Amino acid sequence: MVEKAAAPLRADAERSVRAILEAAERVLAVDPGASMEQIAVAAGVARTTIHRRFANRQALIEALATSAAxxxxxxxxxGRPDTAPPLVAMHRITANVLQVKGAWTFALSQGDDPDSEAAALQLDIARRCVAVLARAQADGLIDEKADLDWVRRVYYALIGESLHGGDDSDTDPDTLAARIIDTLLHGAGPRA
Amino acid sequence: MVEKAAAPLRADAERSVRAILEAAERVLAVDPGASMEQIAVAAGVARTTIHRRFANRQALIEALATSAAxxxxxxxxxGRPDTAPPLVAMHRITANVLQVKGAWTFALSQGDDPDSEAAALQLDIARRCVAVLARAQADGLIDEKADLDWVRRVYYALIGESLHGGDDSDTDPDTLAARIIDTLLHGAGPRA
DNA sequence: CGAAGATGCAACAGCTCTGATGCAGTTACC
DNA sequence: GGTAACTGCATCAGAGCTGTTGCATCTTCG
Known part of the structure; x- marks a missing residue:
């Protein structure tokens, strides 16, 4: 209801919505059970304003997930997944995704309702991800016998792990992306 | 207070505690914000009984995390991490861990309080994990230049991903463990 | 068997969160 | 500049969860 934008929001209202979504991400990332009040304070907004824009807590979270997706x-x-050379595309996409996922940890950790827009987007992303991997496979970068869906899952896992970032002094997306792709393709074993 | 076992629990009481912990895992895995009442019902126990054994919701969760750890x-x-050949140890440990982590998803996903017993155990586990990797490295299974902490994190991530289990028709721990270790050591790239 | 421990049940007070409403003041837009 | 939209604030009722207590009953264990 809220997202359909049947009636275009006024400029200040749109600003509020953005502030609320960003605050929700910040607050819920720390405490997934945080109250609307906490989110409102973080957004510099009255609690009632949130309720005016989002009917439920769930509606808010759904909007958050959709926005992030x-x-x-x-x-x-x-990252031009369809046209750039596979390795270049993978590197660029990885670096980009790292930044987005880092900024929307909570929003993207929500198990999306199967028939939500967020879920549809995630599905499409996975599809395109596999497509890039298939191109890499065609180029001989990935073993021809490899199960691309497993490779994709490993890829996701590596991205997720990179974001938890232990005591990584190095948080440069490009550096992290390089390590992810290197690990994905070669593992930890000895180099030839 | 509850865990110190200063006073050994009676047999029926201990049974209750186990039932509560197992129910908590089951219920909280589905809904991390579930109420004590829901957990009590799932455990076949009165809510007051839970409060008698665990002062807080937090105390319950801590006990849960400790038990799982x-x-x-x-x-x-x-898995005899110190004595068995590295590859054998890794495989056995992986298979064992998969089963435990599968059964205690929620409990092990709690970010443990830094000075809790659970955190200490997790730290020790990580230490031993790196030790096994170091032995594998000495055997030439892992590149000598590899950052073992990163390798350990990748290993953890692969285990976590394997548990999410997409449409894996194959849920046999040994099969999954084999894939994890293969991926960890060789990645997705073409085989020699 | 008997005492100590454990449990279920019912009831209670206290707290927090939710969602809604009315109103007065401000802000954006034509 | 005026209208319509937006917001903050105060307030409200309702709901749910928490943590505790008292008491009667059942179970364990010596």
Missing amino acids: RQLAQAVDD | RQLAQAVDD
């Missing part, structure tokens, strides 16, 4: 899809697109 | 440590020990 859209940005994630954009991050993938920006 | 102990089982995890046991799973590692059972």
Whole structure:
């Protein structure tokens, strides 16, 4: 209801919505059970304002997930997954995704409702991800016998792990992306 | 207070505690914000009984995390990480850990309080994990230049991903463990 | 068997969160 | 500049969860 944008929001209202979504991400990432009040304070907004824009807590979270998924899809697109050479695409996409996922940890950790827009986006992203991997496979970068869906899952896991970032002094997306792809393709074993 | 076992619990009481912990895992895995009442029902116990054994919700969760961490440590020990050949140890440990982590998803996903017993156990487990990797490295299974802490994190991530189990028709721990170790050591790239 | 321990049940007070409403003041937009 | 939208604030009722207590009953264990 809220997202359908049947009636275009006024400029200040749109600003509020953005502030609320960003605050929700910040607050819920720390405490997933945080109250609407806490989110409101973090957003510099009255609690009632949140309720005016989002009927439920769930509606808010759904909007949050959708917003983040859209940005994630954009991050993938920006890497030119269909045209750039596979290795280049993978590197760029990884670096982009790392930034988005880092900024929307909570939003992207929500198990999306199967028939939500967020879920559809995630599915499409996975599809394009596998497509890139298939191109890499065609180029001989990935073993021809490899199960691409498993490779994709490993790829996701490596990204997730990189974000937890232990005592990584190195948080440069490009550096992290390089390590992810290197690990994905070669593992930890000895180099030839 | 509850865990110190200063006063050994009566047999029926201990049974209750186990039932509560197992129910808590089951219920909280589905809904981390579930109420004590829901847990009590799932445990076949009155809510007041839970409060008699665990002062807080937090105390319950802490006990849950500690219990699971102990089982995890046991799973590692059972793989003879210090004596068995590295590859054998890794495989056995992985298979064992998969089972424990699968059964205690929620408990082991809690970010443990830094000075809790659970945290100490997790730290010890990580230490022993790196030790096994170091032995594998000495055997030439892992590149000599590899950052073992990163390798350990990748290993953890692969285990976690394997548990999410997409449409894996194959849920046999040994099969999954084999894939994990293969991926960890060789990645997805073409084989020699 | 008997005492100590454990449990279920019912009831209670206290707290927090939710969602809604009315109103007065401000802000954006035509 | 005026209207419509937006917001903050105060307030409200309702709901749910928590943690505790008292008491009667059942179970364990010596």
